[in-house]
Amino acid sequence: MSQIYLTEVALRDGSHVVAHQFSSEQVRYVTKQLSEAGVPYIEVTHGDGLGGSSLQYGFSKEHDIALIRAAAEVAGDSKITVLLIPGIGTIHHLKEAYEAGARVVRVATHVTEADVSKQHIETAKALGMEAFGFLMMSHSASPEKVLEQALLMESYGADAVYVTDSAGAMLPSDVQNRIRLLRAHLNIEIGFHAHNNLSLAVANTLVAIQEGATRIDGSICCLGAGAGNTQTEVLVAVLNRMGIETGIDLYQILDLADYVRANILPHPQDITTGSLVMGYAGVYSSFLRHAHIAAEKVGVDARDILVELGKLNVVGGQEDTIIEVAQKIAQQKVGSA
Amino acid sequence: MSQIYLTEVALRDGSHVVAHQFSSEQVRYVTKQLSEAGVPYIEVTHGDGLGGSSLQYGFSKEHDIALIRAAAEVAGDSKITVLLIPGIGTIHHLKEAYEAGARVVRVATHVTEADVSKQHIETAKALGMEAFGFLMMSHSASPEKVLEQALLMESYGADAVYVTDSAGAMLPSDVQNRIRLLRAHLNIEIGFHAHNNLSLAVANTLVAIQEGATRIDGSICCLGAGAGNTQTEVLVAVLNRMGIETGIDLYQILDLADYVRANILPHPQDITTGSLVMGYAGVYSSFLRHAHIAAEKVGVDARDILVELGKLNVVGGQEDTIIEVAQKIAQQKVGSA
Numbered sequence: 001m002s003q004i005y006l007t008e009v010a011l012r013d014g015s016h017v018v019a020h021q022f023s024s025e026q027v028r029y030v031t032k033q034l035s036e037a038g039v040p041y042i043e044v045t046h047g048d049g050l051g052g053s054s055l056q057y058g059f060s061k062e063h064d065i066a067l068i069r070a071a072a073e074v075a076g077d078s079k080i081t082v083l084l085i086p087g088i089g090t091i092h093h094l095k096e097a098y099e100a101g102a103r104v105v106r107v108a109t110h111v112t113e114a115d116v117s118k119q120h121i122e123t124a125k126a127l128g129m130e131a132f133g134f135l136m137m138s139h140s141a142s143p144e145k146v147l148e149q150a151l152l153m154e155s156y157g158a159d160a161v162y163v164t165d166s167a168g169a170m171l172p173s174d175v176q177n178r179i180r181l182l183r184a185h186l187n188i189e190i191g192f193h194a195h196n197n198l199s200l201a202v203a204n205t206l207v208a209i210q211e212g213a214t215r216i217d218g219s220i221c222c223l224g225a226g227a228g229n230t231q232t233e234v235l236v237a238v239l240n241r242m243g244i245e246t247g248i249d250l251y252q253i254l255d256l257a258d259y260v261r262a263n264i265l266p267h268p269q270d271i272t273t274g275s276l277v278m279g280y281a282g283v284y285s286s287f288l289r290h291a292h293i294a295a296e297k298v299g300v301d302a303r304d305i306l307v308e309l310g311k312l313n314v315v316g317g318q319e320d321t322i323i324e325v326a327q328k329i330a331q332q333k334v335g336s337a
Numbered sequence: 338m339s340q341i342y343l344t345e346v347a348l349r350d351g352s353h354v355v356a357h358q359f360s361s362e363q364v365r366y367v368t369k370q371l372s373e374a375g376v377p378y379i380e381v382t383h384g385d386g387l388g389g390s391s392l393q394y395g396f397s398k399e400h401d402i403a404l405i406r407a408a409a410e411v412a413g414d415s416k417i418t419v420l421l422i423p424g425i426g427t428i429h430h431l432k433e434a435y436e437a438g439a440r441v442v443r444v445a446t447h448v449t450e451a452d453v454s455k456q457h458i459e460t461a462k463a464l465g466m467e468a469f470g471f472l473m474m475s476h477s478a479s480p481e482k483v484l485e486q487a488l489l490m491e492s493y494g495a496d497a498v499y500v501t502d503s504a505g506a507m508l509p510s511d512v513q514n515r516i517r518l519l520r521a522h523l524n525i526e527i528g529f530h531a532h533n534n535l536s537l538a539v540a541n542t543l544v545a546i547q548e549g550a551t552r553i554d555g556s557i558c559c560l561g562a563g564a565g566n567t568q569t570e571v572l573v574a575v576l577n578r579m580g581i582e583t584g585i586d587l588y589q590i591l592d593l594a595d596y597v598r599a600n601i602l603p604h605p606q607d608i609t610t611g612s613l614v615m616g617y618a619g620v621y622s623s624f625l626r627h628a629h630i631a632a633e634k635v636g637v638d639a640r641d642i643l644v645e646l647g648k649l650n651v652v653g654g655q656e657d658t659i660i661e662v663a664q665k666i667a668q669q670k671v672g673s674a
Contacts (some may be wrong), residue, residue, distance in 0.1 A: 203540030237617045268607035
């Protein structure tokens with residue numbers, strides 16, 4: 001079995017959980033502990049990536065670049081990684097992040113829109129960075145479509161492509177189908193990023209590794225959007241038990257988890273019915289509030305709206321669709337009554 | 338695929354989480370909702386089974402028998418199930434439970450001690466109850482040993498035998514090996530009871546079903562010892578998505594989960610480093626406090642003690658072993674220094 005490389009995302013995906021209020025002190029402390037524990041990649045960015053700090057996505061307490069610099073100062077052998085969603089983040093942001101010490105970028109696009117990552121991947125490679133593609137909402141496209149888009153990212157020079165289960169909606173078989181197909185056709189490494197909305201994040205990560213993924217994501221104390229990500233300390237314990245090498249010290253990660261729980265975690269990341277329905281329907285958590293508003297207005301069950309939105313493969317920005325879907329469900333109920 | 342029968346254990350395993358303080362009103366409300374949602378089996382007993390209310394295991398707020406009677410009054414088509422650990426519970430308790438309305442008993446023994454279940458299984462069958470065997474700490478015995486013990490329970494007249502992952506220590510391959518072997522050699526149904534200490538409870542339950550288990554356990558909001566059990570509402574959602582029939586209405590279970598979270602759950606059941614180490618080491622949560630006391634006294638890491646206890650396959654009641662193990666670890670450290 002190949003060495004498995006973990007990217008710790010608590011300081012990026014976990015940013016959602018703390019309303020983007022990480023301080024330099026927190027980032028410095030957590031990064032130093034992660035580095036000493038042997039975590040090879042540490043992602044530090046606003047939850048929505050570089051440039052995410054805004055009225056629309058929520059303002060950060062401190063500028064991304066300040067946090068990246070704080071992390072880079074204490075990162076030791078670990079590589080500071082940033083997330084960049086083209087349209088939110090720009091080439092300019094990427095260069096700033098590089099100057100602040102970031103050495104890896106994950107260029108994230110919707111699973112059907114890999115073509116918008118070309119310029120960013122090429123710029124990162126020209127800067128000498130590692131550049132990974134990150135195909136969000138990969139559950140919503142067929143394995144063949146995911147492969148087509150991954151091949152595009154490979155052709156732009158990506159060093160790896162991640163299958164990203166943004167909504168925590170994948171069953172083990174969904175992970176298996178996608179990673180297996182990519183492994184058969186790509187020449188670069190494959191990664192997997194999970195959310196725990198269906199309580200399958202650790203198990204799906206094991207399936208991804210079994211199918212040939214060598215890059216996985218975890219977050220300490222499960223800090224991340226929705227029901228959180230794959231809980232790093234649990235994943236490291238399980239991989240230890242299985243004899244799969246990560247280079248990460250379990251006890252040091254456990255100590256850090258105790259620190260994060262005591263000092264950062266605003267509420268335990270267990271699976272609420274809200275996050276469960278997100279994973280069940282396969283939609284972003286940003287839809288939840290809108291669905292509840294529409295449900296109340298039209299007098300239907302918000303869960304029916306979310307499930308229907310999942311079937312329609314709605315993406316971020318299509319929140320206007322919600323009221324239309326609610327009205328359609330209400331009409332069907334009248335029709336069948 | 339066969340129909341899958343779920344036993345809801347929040348009113349038994351979840352009893353640990355509320356320090357055995359369930360009231361008749363709570364039990365009645367939750368049972369009624371579970372029954373209306375279509376849950377076929379509802380376990381209602383002290384966390385340590387019939388007769389568990391004691392100084393050693395914690396006194397119940399209300400007598401088991403009163404809670405069983407309250408549940409039976411509103412159970413509708415659902416069957417009230419009790420847990421009986423021979424040595425804690427007796428034949429007398431079993432008859433009382435039957436008179437109060439229990440129609441199913443799970444006779445639980447350590448995985449290597451199935452022989453103590455004979456009299457209890459036979460009595461239950463004579464009363465006209467369904468009787469299931471429940472092999473606790475099944476991770477600590479080889480698949481062949483689990484089979485040998487399951488065959489004993491079958492020979493006593495058990496209608497099913499459960500592989501019970503009491504410490505939440507099993508990897509998917511551990512579940513697969515055990516259920517597969519039992520399925521090949523038993524003529525009765527096979528069940529699986531999980532704990533979520535390694536975040537694998539849902540995934541392990543899917544593996545058990547895939548290997549032929551038809552009886553599974555869940556607990557609403559994950560209410561259960563250690564990191565809790567398989568979260569019922571999540572499991573039902575996942576099985577729905579997979580097209581596996583449970584007869585349970587998802588939305589009604591989600592509504593009940595919201596009620597339990599608001600009114601019963603004392604703290605969210607996420608995975609702490611304490612419960613994670615239990616699952617990693619494969620020991621009962623009752624060892625945790627003793628290990629920390631011994632660690633402090635002798636000056637070693639409590640986690641090393643727990644891992645060593647797991648290797649020794651200690652069982653409940655062997656808490657005296659802990660200080661010896663701690664001293665041995667301390668001596669080895671001196672020896673290697």
